[in-house]
Structure formats: structure tokens, C-alpha cells
Amino acid sequence: MHAPKEKKPNRKLRMQREMRGWSQKKVGLEIDTSKDMISRWETGERSPSPYYQAKLCTLFDRSAEELGFVVSSKQETTPSACTDRSFLMPDVDTQGVLPFISQAVSHGIITAVKELKELEEGRHLDARRRQFMQQALGATVASSLIPDTDILARLVRALKKPAGVDMSLLAHLELITKNNRQRFIRSQKSTLLLHDVSRHLEIITHLLESSPPEDANHLLCRFAAETSQLIGDILFNAGNNAQAERYYDVALQAAEECNHAVLHAVILGRKSFIPLYGGDAENALPLLQEARTQAAGTAADVVTAWMWAVEAEVQARLKNADGCQRALHQSERLIERGRSGEVSYTFADPSYSPFTQSHLLGYKGACFVRLQQPRKAQRFLNERLASMDETRIHKKSITLVDLATTFVQMDEVEAACKHVEQALAILEQTRSARVFQRVLAHRHQLERRKNTTHVKNLDARIESVLPSIQFQGAL
Secondary structure, rough: OOOOOOOOOHHHHHHHHHHHOOOOHHHHHOOOOHHHHHHHHOOOOOOHHHHHHHHHHHHOOOOOOOOOOOOOOOOOOOOOOOOOOOOOOOOOHHHHHHHHHHHHOOOOOHHHHHOOOOHHHHHHHHHHHHHHHHHOOOOOOOOHOOOOOOHHHHHHHOOOOOOOOOHHHHHHHEEEEEEEEHHHHHHHOOOHHHHHHHHHHHHHHHHHOOOOOHHHHHHHHHHHHHHHHHHHHHHHHOOHHHHHHHHHHHHHHHHOOOHHHHHHHHHHHHHHHHHOOOOOOHHHHHHHHHHHHHHHOOHHHHHHHHHHHHHHHHHHHHHHHHHHHHHHHHHHHHHOOOOOOOOHHHOOOOOOOOHHHHHHHHHHHHHHHHOOOOHHHHHHHHHHHHHOOOOHHHHHHHHHHHHHHHHEEEEEEHHHHHHHHHHHHHHHHEEEEHHHHHHHHHHHHHHHHHOHHHHHHHHHHHHHHHHHOOOOOOO
16 A cells, blocks of 8 residues: 655745735636635645646746746756746746747748847857846846847837737737736846846837837837836836936837827836936926826826825925925825726736825825925834835835934934934845935935944945945946
């Protein structure tokens, strides 16, 4: 009589779920199965089929090995649902890609893509994958990872052309475009996405250059707008304002080509961050006002509420307390009303909203910091920290720096240094150049106390974190 097979819990699968703060029920809903089935897979009672392995790989953005489905990536002869993802179509399981490729070939669509250097040099792809991963896992991201901006000139020309593209290929491109945005929202190291996202933009540009018919051209222009904005967001977070602005400008042109007013408005709102956080808040106002005009009547309330919150911070930086309060009131009213409407992919992920009552607390705190009302700011910032999803550590680091600034304004140096050191501990994980700039601005406010023990210790801590920051031209 055979002894029963010993159950081996899949701790890797469970860890990926718990790292995101997701319940078993949520994972089941995401991949169309039950909470009980997720539990059985995690406890080792059962193993997911190749079909569900592929879905889990896509959901968690991890390989089969990283999710505990295969013992070692060196077992090259063992087939797996998601051991090797497409280089040209990132984050999609290869079983799902093959039908699209074969269908594209049968319709002649592959001719629009095969000029790509990656396909022409296919025998070198494995070596290039390894080379990129070695670069990505280093302490900093090399400047060569900034997308080749020649693609912008080509995209601008392609947007002006009115060619057949198979609808299944367009559906696949849409899936990747949405998935890239979700990866950015959930990622703590967004610069590592640049490679995949810039390659995706190149594919879209090649298809636009093939002069697709009007309906396909319309969709491709939207994917181009969403993807260009995403690259702009990544570059802005990495501190590269000049390159970010170039991508935002092309994204605006693409959104105009596909006549998507709300997407156009969201891009304008993101572009306003460049002057807002670059010391030129006055020039952010026209962008936000145009964004609200574009979004009027069609955008979901969450989109417009976010725009009002950004304007509130602009008004606070301009020391316009009345204008700031009016903008905060408008934002809160819209969040409470919550009317549905059109959104861009930035606001489309049902599992994560980029603007909620908790986010508004952070904006309120930031506004009162700028208005030199530290006690009021502390109340909102502490509420923000208490209500914040623990997985959003990037946002937490921003809130901690704002909170530290309130203690500087109250001349409480020890408390100020304590909070900014907590932000620096998070920065060792996120490597955000943008937040590191906030830390340096905070340190400048402490200059008159530079000889105190607390500030000297802070300087040493800043110096220790510096090598891990992904600058991308931030300073």
C-alpha cells in the first residue's frame, strides 16, 4: 500500500499574494476560480493546471519558477505555462501569444512588425534578455534605459497617416497597454518598466506607420497616447523632467488624434506636475484649467476630483489660501458624489484607485504645509498615514517627508529628522529620485541647524542612501 503523497505548501504563491495585501477571494475573482481553489493551491493539496498557472503568472507578473510551479529555471526541457514570456509582447503568457502571431501572419499583419530589430536579430534575444536583466538588477538604472527619443519623431509622423490590422491583434495590444499601466501602479521601482514599455510603444508606432484603416488607427492612437503618457510618468518619477515633457506632448497629440478628451485631460494633469514640483507652480494652473475644460461633462468624478486636488496644491504653493480651500472643497464634493463616466487607463484598474478620500488627506496635508500651518497639516498627514494601504510605500515616503517638514516649521529638529529618516528607509527600497529630491529640499530647511547631532546623523543617513537612488538625470 502506497503512503499518501506528502503535501508541499506553495509558499511562493502565498507570499506573492500576501505581499500585495490580497485575499484568496480576490485572487480567485481575478482569474475566474474560487477562494477554496486558491487555498488548495497554496496548501499544496492541489496544483494549478497549466491554464491557471498562466493566469497566475500574468496576474502576479512573475515567472512559473517564482510562483513555485517549477523547481528550477534550469530545467529547460520541462514545459511550463509561463516560463518564457514574449520579448516583444511583455507580461503575456506565450500560450496566449501564439494564436495572435499565427493569425497575424495569415492576415499579412506580421509585415508591419517584422522590420523590428528584435525580430531581425531573433537569434540574439536570449543574450539580450540576460544582458538587460543584469543591468536592471544593478544598484542604479543606466541612462541607456531611457527610451530612444527618435521613436517620438516617428510616432508624430505616423499619427498623421491614416492600413489592415487584425482586431484580435488590437485586442492583444490593448491588454498589454492596460497591463503596463497596472504594473506601474503596483511597482515600487518603476524605472525597471522602461524597457518593456518603450518596446511596446515601438510596436504601436510600426503599426501606425503601416497606415491602418480609420477604426484601427483610432485604437492605435489611444494605445500610443496611454503608453507615451506612461513613459512620461516613469521618467518624471525618475527626475527626468525634460524627457518626461517630450513624451507628455506626444501623448497629448495622440489623444487628440483619437478624440479622447478625458485621456487628453489626464495627460495635461500629469504634465502639470513638471512646473508644480519644479518651482514654477504658476505655469501649472493653465494646464489644470485646460484639463478640467477637456473633462467637463464626460469624465468620471474621480478624475475631476483629482484635478481639483492638484490645483489646491498649486494654489497653496502660490500662497492663495482661499483658492486652495475652494479647490479642496470641490475635490471632496466630487469624491463623495462618485458619479461614473469616462476614464483613462490610469483610473481604470478596479482593484486600485489612484485617488480616494485617503489620497485627498495627503493633498490637504501638503497644502497646509505650503501655507505654513503645521498643526493643521499634521492632523491630515497623520490621518493619511493611518488610512494608507501598507503596500503603497512610495506614497508613504512622500507623506513622511511632508510630515517632517511640519516639524521643521515648528523648530522641532529631532522629530523632523526622525520622520525623514523613516522616509529614507523606504527610499532604499523604492529608489525614487523624485522623493529623494524632496528629502534634499527638507534638508535645506535644516541648514541653520546643521551643527546639531540630529542633523549630522541625518546627513550621514542621506549619504548612505545616495548610491541606491535611480537618478536618471534627477539632479
